[in-house]
Amino acid sequence: MRDIHVSAIADAVKKLCMEANVSLEPDVLRAFDRALTTERSTAGKQVLTILKENAALAAGQRIPYCQDTGTVVCFVELGQDVHVTGGGLYDAINQGVRQGYQEGYLRASIVKSPFDRVNTGDNTPAVIHVDVVEGATLKIMIMAKGGGCENRSKYTMLTPAAGLPAVKDFIIECVKTAGPDACPPLILGVGVGGTFEKSAILSKRSLFRELGSPNPDPMLDTLEKELLERANRLGIGPQGYGGDTTSLGIHILTYPCHITSLPVAVTIECHAHRHKEVTL
Amino acid sequence: MSVTLAADGIKDVTTPLTDADVESLKAGDRVRISGVMYTARDAAHARLFPLIEKGERLPIDVNGHIIYYTGPTPAQPGQVVGAIGPTTASRMDKFTPALLKLGLKGTMGKGYRGQPVKDALRQYKAVYFGAIGGAGAVLSRHVKALEIVAYEDLGTEAIRRLEVEKFPAMVLNDCHGGDLYEDGQKQFAREG
Numbered sequence: 001m002r003d004i005h006v007s008a009i010a011d012a013v014k015k016l017c018m019e020a021n022v023s024l025e026p027d028v029l030r031a032f033d034r035a036l037t038t039e040r041s042t043a044g045k046q047v048l049t050i051l052k053e054n055a056a057l058a059a060g061q062r063i064p065y066c067q068d069t070g071t072v073v074c075f076v077e078l079g080q081d082v083h084v085t086g087g088g089l090y091d092a093i094n095q096g097v098r099q100g101y102q103e104g105y106l107r108a109s110i111v112k113s114p115f116d117r118v119n120t121g122d123n124t125p126a127v128i129h130v131d132v133v134e135g136a137t138l139k140i141m142i143m144a145k146g147g148g149c150e151n152r153s154k155y156t157m158l159t160p161a162a163g164l165p166a167v168k169d170f171i172i173e174c175v176k177t178a179g180p181d182a183c184p185p186l187i188l189g190v191g192v193g194g195t196f197e198k199s200a201i202l203s204k205r206s207l208f209r210e211l212g213s214p215n216p217d218p219m220l221d222t223l224e225k226e227l228l229e230r231a232n233r234l235g236i237g238p239q240g241y242g243g244d245t246t247s248l249g250i251h252i253l254t255y256p257c258h259i260t261s262l263p264v265a266v267t268i269e270c271h272a273h274r275h276k277e278v279t280l
Numbered sequence: 281m282s283v284t285l286a287a288d289g290i291k292d293v294t295t296p297l298t299d300a301d302v303e304s305l306k307a308g309d310r311v312r313i314s315g316v317m318y319t320a321r322d323a324a325h326a327r328l329f330p331l332i333e334k335g336e337r338l339p340i341d342v343n344g345h346i347i348y349y350t351g352p353t354p355a356q357p358g359q360v361v362g363a364i365g366p367t368t369a370s371r372m373d374k375f376t377p378a379l380l381k382l383g384l385k386g387t388m389g390k391g392y393r394g395q396p397v398k399d400a401l402r403q404y405k406a407v408y409f410g411a412i413g414g415a416g417a418v419l420s421r422h423v424k425a426l427e428i429v430a431y432e433d434l435g436t437e438a439i440r441r442l443e444v445e446k447f448p449a450m451v452l453n454d455c456h457g458g459d460l461y462e463d464g465q466k467q468f469a470r471e472g
Contacts, residue, residue: 041468043450050415050448058363058417064353067363067416067436105362107353107436117323119435148368148390148413172471180461181368181391183413235469239390239412241450242464272414 001083002136004280006092012278013096016142018104020274021069023059027211028273035245044243051271066272069106070144072097072126073204079135090128098122129201141208141277149270152178158262167192167264168227174266175231180240183270185248191265194255199265206251207269224250296344297385299405305451307458312446317346321367323437325375332378339430340439342379346386351436361423363416366390373397380404392461393453401455408453422447
């Protein structure tokens with residue numbers, strides 16, 4: 001057994017939150033550069049150029065890249081030989097979020113109840129998913145998930161008879177309905193299979209794969225590339241002003257499912273794809 | 281006249297706006313806005329709306345002005361404001377026609393507006409501007425002064441009076457029925 005104290009977890013989460021919101025990861029910046037080489041629209045190029053300037057200014061001056069500093073979505077891979085000491089894992093993560101959002105001058109965007117709409121004041125609680133894995137390490141992945149794009153995320157339960165063509169059409173339909181509201185160029189996280197809730201969690205989890213990297217499954221890799229090309233033929237473009245760069249990447253994860261089911265969940269992510277991870 | 285075309289092809293817009301100013305703005309125009317803007321988003325609109333319905337005085341004078349749909353991040357010491365990009369405008373659609381009727385000349389956000397808002401832009405002569413979503417750091421540089429003027433308890437959703445200088449935006453919907461989203465996307469659509 002390896003002991004990890006909750007203070008180390010809280011501290012790690014705090015740093016991830018503060019960094020993620022001011023400093024875009026290199027995979028996203030590279031995707032902007034790639035898009036600038038193919039974008040034909042003048043307005044689209046202007047938007048992409050401003051996004052690059054925004055990223056540089058945010059990182060240089062430590063101003064959040066976007067004012068919507070998001071819901072913290074946290075995936076944890078907890079090694080089964082790790083013993084968390086000094087308190088609870090979930091409390092430690094939320095303590096890190098609280099400290100990170102307060103010390104980082106980040107926006108508090110969470111309300112206590114979906115009905116009373118009173119702000120919690122410190123951006124807690126995070127949405128936390130824990131997987132227990134082999135080993136003695138604790139991996140923490142966080143995403144500062146914007147609300148505008150999250151609001152365009154969708155789910156459908158298709159029939160096995162409808163199959164792959166219907167899955168493809170649904171994903172493209174999600175890009176269309178997201179439109180400019182979700183701040184394109186978009187990144188799509190797609191979960192196919194499992195159950196209702198499993199597909200949704202997979203759709204979020206898929207967004208932690210490096211943008212621009214191939215899907216390790218060759219069939220899914222081909223599918224992702226085909227869908228990305230289709231999405232970028234829609235004409236929506238950066239910010240929806242018209243153009244060739246509607247999406248920067250589509251990531252798909254699958255899971256076995258029931259003989260009757262074909263669940264598909266699509267998380268819509270904006271260009272402000274703020275993700276960071278650390279292994280303790 | 282508070283709309284002038286600069287040599288670089290961008291229109292300089294100074295608030296407050298008149299009907300003639302609004303009429304001179306066309307969907308697709310790049311603009312730089314200087315002057316005063318007010319911020320208001322979901323929660324502030326929800327408080328303004330009952331006042332309008334009862335015919336009571338609003339905490340801000342919207343006549344000739346622009347409402348910017350945004351909830352900024354807190355300012356760090358020495359800053360006027362933190363990141364201040366736009367939020368999705370359609371969530372305010374329910375409230376917008378009533379504000380335009382009171383003389384509001386502009387709204388600014390991101391994303392499509394519903395048909396009732398587009399109709400109200402024509403009827404009351406107003407314009408819907410788009411700021412670049414997610415460019416919160418760059419946009420913060422164009423805010424020169426900020427003051428909370430109503431509903432301080434709403435935190436980031438309080439109404440703020442902004443003094444802006446050369447704030448970059450696009451005309452998304454004009455008062456003539458023009459729509460940048462529609463026109464722009466048609467040009468590049470290769471799949472329906």
